[in-house]
Amino acid sequence: MDESRDKKQRILQATLRLITDNGFHGTPVSMIANEAGVGAGTIYRYFANKEAIINELYDHIQKDLHAATMANIPADVSVRDEFRLKWLNILHYFLDHHYEARFLEQYSASPFISPEVTEEKNRRNAHLKALIARGVATGAIREVDYHTVAVLLWGTVYQLHQLQTSGMRQVTEDLIDDIFRVVWDGMSKRQD
Amino acid sequence: MDESRDKKQRILQATLRLITDNGFHGTPVSMIANEAGVGAGTIYRYFANKEAIINELYDHIQKDLHAATMANIPADVSVRDEFRLKWLNILHYFLDHHYEARFLEQYSASPFISPEVTEEKNRRNAHLKALIARGVATGAIREVDYHTVAVLLWGTVYQLHQLQTSGMRQVTEDLIDDIFRVVWDGMSKRQD
Amino acid sequence: MDESRDKKQRILQATLRLITDNGFHGTPVSMIANEAGVGAGTIYRYFANKEAIINELYDHIQKDLHAATMANIPADVSVRDEFRLKWLNILHYFLDHHYEARFLEQYSASPFISPEVTEEKNRRNAHLKALIARGVATGAIREVDYHTVAVLLWGTVYQLHQLQTSGMRQVTEDLIDDIFRVVWDGMSKRQD
Amino acid sequence: MDESRDKKQRILQATLRLITDNGFHGTPVSMIANEAGVGAGTIYRYFANKEAIINELYDHIQKDLHAATMANIPADVSVRDEFRLKWLNILHYFLDHHYEARFLEQYSASPFISPEVTEEKNRRNAHLKALIARGVATGAIREVDYHTVAVLLWGTVYQLHQLQTSGMRQVTEDLIDDIFRVVWDGMSKRQD
DNA sequence: AATGAATGAGCCTTCATTCAT
DNA sequence: CATGAATGAAGGCTCATTCAT
Incomplete structure (x- = not known):
């Protein structure tokens, strides 16, 4: 559960950095996953889309x-x-x-x-x-x-x-x- | 040449309207072409990309x-x-x-x-x-x-x-x- | 236009063969495109989905x-x-x-x-x-x-x-x- | 062993209902697991795939x-x-x-x-x-x-x-x- | 033995760009 | 010059399968 919270935080932080620099549509989900150090599919366990x-x-x-x-x-x-x-x-x-x-x-x-x-x-x-x-x-x-x-x-x-x-x-x-x-x-x- | 200038203006105006409402990545080039009343390929005669x-x-x-x-x-x-x-x-x-x-x-x-x-x-x-x-x-x-x-x-x-x-x-x-x-x-x- | 009709026919024929053998969900659109000899994107010029x-x-x-x-x-x-x-x-x-x-x-x-x-x-x-x-x-x-x-x-x-x-x-x-x-x-x- | 047999039966019954209604590819394994009341991984103890x-x-x-x-x-x-x-x-x-x-x-x-x-x-x-x-x-x-x-x-x-x-x-x-x-x-x- | 979080391959679809007409 | 049909790379998302617990 602590790991979960951490993973979610990492996704949010990665999104903040990337989306601010490249814009929403300029940031593929795969890039967020990469930056957060999780698999692309994992993101969808924490966020609907x-x-x-x-x-x-x-x-x-x-x-x-x-x-x-x-x-x-x-x-x-x-x-x-x-x-x-x-x-x-x-x-x-x-x-x-x-x-x-x-x-x-x-x-x-x-x-x-x-x-x-x-x-x-x-x-x-x-x-x-x-x-x-x-x-x-x-x-x-x-x-x-x-x-x-x-x-x-x-x-x-x-x-x-x-x-x-x-x-x-x-x-x-x-x-x-x-x-x-x-x-x-x-x-x-x-x-x- | 006057026709040229006009066509370019129409592309710029169409882009302004569409891109402001839908965002850069939310506006396909084909949509711009449509709104400007030109062919999609034509845009690339006036702009590099x-x-x-x-x-x-x-x-x-x-x-x-x-x-x-x-x-x-x-x-x-x-x-x-x-x-x-x-x-x-x-x-x-x-x-x-x-x-x-x-x-x-x-x-x-x-x-x-x-x-x-x-x-x-x-x-x-x-x-x-x-x-x-x-x-x-x-x-x-x-x-x-x-x-x-x-x-x-x-x-x-x-x-x-x-x-x-x-x-x-x-x-x-x-x-x-x-x-x-x-x-x-x-x-x-x-x-x- | 004759080319169009032909291309559409080829997509339909390819779909018939492949979908019959592999089922709807077992047949990727890319496979249909391949069999029909067209690009994957081309299919969407002829069919909504x-x-x-x-x-x-x-x-x-x-x-x-x-x-x-x-x-x-x-x-x-x-x-x-x-x-x-x-x-x-x-x-x-x-x-x-x-x-x-x-x-x-x-x-x-x-x-x-x-x-x-x-x-x-x-x-x-x-x-x-x-x-x-x-x-x-x-x-x-x-x-x-x-x-x-x-x-x-x-x-x-x-x-x-x-x-x-x-x-x-x-x-x-x-x-x-x-x-x-x-x-x-x-x-x-x-x-x- | 009786529990085993029962669990397997529940998986088969769940599969029957779901796959008949939604088709093979329209039925995720996770959905079968859910309907059968077992974990998704458990299914792979009873079936190869x-x-x-x-x-x-x-x-x-x-x-x-x-x-x-x-x-x-x-x-x-x-x-x-x-x-x-x-x-x-x-x-x-x-x-x-x-x-x-x-x-x-x-x-x-x-x-x-x-x-x-x-x-x-x-x-x-x-x-x-x-x-x-x-x-x-x-x-x-x-x-x-x-x-x-x-x-x-x-x-x-x-x-x-x-x-x-x-x-x-x-x-x-x-x-x-x-x-x-x-x-x-x-x-x-x-x-x- | 049982679980379910995690993964990544693979899916459908879109769209910037090219090029034959 | 102008066109728009054709392309294929790339994107968001799903899900069969694995594995640490």
């Missing part, structure tokens, strides 16, 4: 990302710091988990992902909505739309990751601070 | 996007307005050209795109660098990194387009203004 | 058998002679077309055959019902059920063909006459 | 059919009655043992069946040859070939079973009598 691997992988990574997002948030923390810490958590997850990040970028909007899994992902976003509501209530931020914040949050994370991936510029702490300042200053109250 | 269509299509769209970006910018315009107008040009290109936008999202980071084409794209970004330099010089904006601006610019455009595509919320002028204000205020406002 | 070959083959052979059954029946012929000639026509079709006969034996009751094709086959049996009705009306035969005649007709044909196939005994004209006499005498009026 | 199950099953059913054929034949019985009783025994075995009957129809002529098993089946037909000889000797029937009788006997049985299976007409006692009368009258009645 090729798409099911993607789905399970997506769910797996989303859970992982969510856990990382919520980690190390002190109890009594200001809106600014909670926002900053969560944004940094997500950003560093992307920067430190290259394959997971690219996978999410490619498959978040793909038809492979079942509606159930997508639904669950949306449910996990509740904490962000609550945070914005708190920020608006306490006057820490302007009355901004939730989607405004989401667009800025994910937009910056995705672009910073792609910047790192492209190799055009190193993503330094300075750059990260620079961007956070723009976003936060833009969202927080205007001092006119 | 299937991948070459993608590459050329990418170049084509990038040029188109660049032209749209530069359109209707008055001669003597403030940094804020130039930035705003260009950002809106890009954003509306994405919102109005659904297939082109999804294509760029899917294939910008794909291995199909040749280094030459990527290089040319980067060269076309010079105007943005110049604009930021002017902004910093005139004090219109803080001393922000070029990449800070690029991350915010493309991040917001991509996310707004995906928001529209996902159908979760309509992308209204209010939302667009909201987001622009955050970005601009964040870039321009002076720390006390 | 493997089952479709069987279906078309069945329809083809049924038509052929029906034509053979009706051949050389003089206009003004007695019930006995019409019955005898048709029975002989069917029997000789079976004895002379070994593959077709075995194919019918194996696939007449198989789930591969579509209801439409089966329906058409039943419609073609009308002439036999008419013949029996005439025989009963004219007093040439006893008042026998249509199914009694059908059971005897097909039962003897199938068994004689299998006898020939098994090689246990040669199917001579004497044996054929012997059997026909039993069937006809049994059906015709009793002389008590 | 999948084909061997068919062969043994065929022998098994032939023995069963033979026993049924010989049952309830009184000692001093006329040729007509012995023929009639045996024919009815066979026929009712077919009508009452649907799976066994369909299995025989499908696999009697199949390459799975070994020559030894076929040979043994033929040896078991001796009683019918003896019966015909007695009939001819006593004048009860005309001088008909053994194969004439065999063709009529098996032909009618197979066709009646298929008629029942097809659902086109119920096989009533009247139809059975009707057919027996034709066969017996044809074999016995004197030409004038």
Whole structure:
């Protein structure tokens, strides 16, 4: 049973690496089997078909990302710091988990992902909505739309990751601070 | 020769539509030929192979996007307005050209795109660098990194387009203004 | 187009031979392609899938058998002679077309055959019902059920063909006459 | 050993049901194992391979059919009655043992069946040859070939079973009598 | 003796590409 | 130039058989 779990994990990891580099249709099941060190037929003991691997992988990574997002948030923390810490958590997850990040970028909007899994992902976003509501209530931020914040949050994370991936510029702490300042200053109250 | 140009255009357009909806490997060449109203073999008179269509299509769209970006910018315009107008040009290109936008999202980071084409794209970004330099010089904006601006610019455009595509919320002028204000205020406002 | 028809015929003939000897699932499409002298992919230009070959083959052979059954029946012929000639026509079709006969034996009751094709086959049996009705009306035969005649007709044909196939005994004209006499005498009026 | 015998029987019974409904290649060994309530590997302790199950099953059913054929034949019985009783025994075995009957129809002529098993089946037909000889000797029937009788006997049985299976007409006692009368009258009645 | 997880050969089918017309 | 019939390599998936437990 422990061997089983391990084998399944190896298949998922192999799929993540290969599919991110070559795309879903560019990755034969035989190649996944090879990389995972199992027979091609073995994969079908653990997954109903090729798409099911993607789905399970997506769910797996989303859970992982969510856990990382919520980690190390002190109890009594200001809106600014909670926002900053969560944004940094997500950003560093992307920067430190290259394959997971690219996978999410490619498959978040793909038809492979079942509606159930997508639904669950949306449910996990509740904490962000609550945070914005708190920020608006306490006057820490302007009355901004939730989607405004989401667009800025994910937009910056995705672009910073792609910047790192492209190799055009190193993503330094300075750059990260620079961007956070723009976003936060833009969202927080205007001092006119 | 005019017929030639037209036939090639029809192949490119058919590829754009089909490949965006079904993916590269989900779109047989025969389907492209059918949609373009040409024989399957004919495609190979205009393109070396299937991948070459993608590459050329990418170049084509990038040029188109660049032209749209530069359109209707008055001669003597403030940094804020130039930035705003260009950002809106890009954003509306994405919102109005659904297939082109999804294509760029899917294939910008794909291995199909040749280094030459990527290089040319980067060269076309010079105007943005110049604009930021002017902004910093005139004090219109803080001393922000070029990449800070690029991350915010493309991040917001991509996310707004995906928001529209996902159908979760309509992308209204209010939302667009909201987001622009955050970005601009964040870039321009002076720390006390 | 003539080449097309020929190629399709060769695929059907190859399928008949191979599938009769090895069974449907014992005959890979690649083997059919090989025997027909075409590429494996070519088969799918002419047939939607493997089952479709069987279906078309069945329809083809049924038509052929029906034509053979009706051949050389003089206009003004007695019930006995019409019955005898048709029975002989069917029997000789079976004895002379070994593959077709075995194919019918194996696939007449198989789930591969579509209801439409089966329906058409039943419609073609009308002439036999008419013949029996005439025989009963004219007093040439006893008042026998249509199914009694059908059971005897097909039962003897199938068994004689299998006898020939098994090689246990040669199917001579004497044996054929012997059997026909039993069937006809049994059906015709009793002389008590 | 009793457990062994039982397990083997369960495998044979499962095979009979499944293979008759789904065909040899349509029935995975794992499905047989499941239906029989044994592990897939266990089957290979009792049979050399999948084909061997068919062969043994065929022998098994032939023995069963033979026993049924010989049952309830009184000692001093006329040729007509012995023929009639045996024919009815066979026929009712077919009508009452649907799976066994369909299995025989499908696999009697199949390459799975070994020559030894076929040979043994033929040896078991001796009683019918003896019966015909007695009939001819006593004048009860005309001088008909053994194969004439065999063709009529098996032909009618197979066709009646298929008629029942097809659902086109119920096989009533009247139809059975009707057919027996034709066969017996044809074999016995004197030409004038 | 019994199991069932693991294997990989082999199946049906698709499709990028070629080439005779 | 244009076509589309033909090809065969390659893909996803199944399943008979083996073997470690």
